[in-house]
Amino acid sequence: MQVVAGVLGIxxxxxxxxxxxxxxxxxxxxxxxxxxxxxxxATVTTILEHGNFWxxxxxxxxxxxxxxxxxxxxxxxxxxxxxxxxxxxxxCLAVWYTSGETAGIVASSLAVVIxxxxxxxxxxxxxxxxxxxxxxxxxxxNVVSFIAAKDWSLKEFFYPSCSIFLxxxxxxxxxxxxxx
Numbered sequence: 001m002q003v004v005a006g007v008l009g010i011x012x013x014x015x016x017x018x019x020x021x022x023x024x025x026x027x028x029x030x031x032x033x034x035x036x037x038x039x040x041x042a043t044v045t046t047i048l049e050h051g052n053f054w055x056x057x058x059x060x061x062x063x064x065x066x067x068x069x070x071x072x073x074x075x076x077x078x079x080x081x082x083x084x085x086x087x088x089x090x091x092c093l094a095v096w097y098t099s100g101e102t103a104g105i106v107a108s109s110l111a112v113v114i115x116x117x118x119x120x121x122x123x124x125x126x127x128x129x130x131x132x133x134x135x136x137x138x139x140x141x142n143v144v145s146f147i148a149a150k151d152w153s154l155k156e157f158f159y160p161s162c163s164i165f166l167x168x169x170x171x172x173x174x175x176x177x178x179x180x
Contacts, residue, residue, distance in 0.1 A: 001148035006054030008141035013062030015134035026129040029070045030082035034115035036063035045104040051155030055145040109162040116166040123173040130174040139167040
């Protein structure tokens, strides 16, 4: 089931890539840049701990592709919110670097949630620009990954739990009535 979660993650990125290339959805460059870096760290750390790595691997690949696509589409914005988010992510990375793999899984997973703040903000302000279908598939992948955990250790369930939270918030915000 862990592999299924990774495949679902890639499928969700496919939907998102399609939406961005069709200019139907706008996403946060900062969030995807940070997610790509953090998911790469989460993948490596989880592999080192012999944990559930398929979801962070698919997210690392997908987020990196989305980041490049957003640069090509000139959808790059950076404000104080993104700077503050990046600083908080750096704090989490410092914890990861100084505290070992298990603390690294916790710190990098929390950093992924923190890195979601720009996307959550963009979805709150413009819910129509966030593709509900893609985020529903992301949420599904996260739930499958959570269910596929071999045990209740941090290396198995913490990353999917954090991902369930952030996808639920973004998906919930996408159903908000537009304020524009």
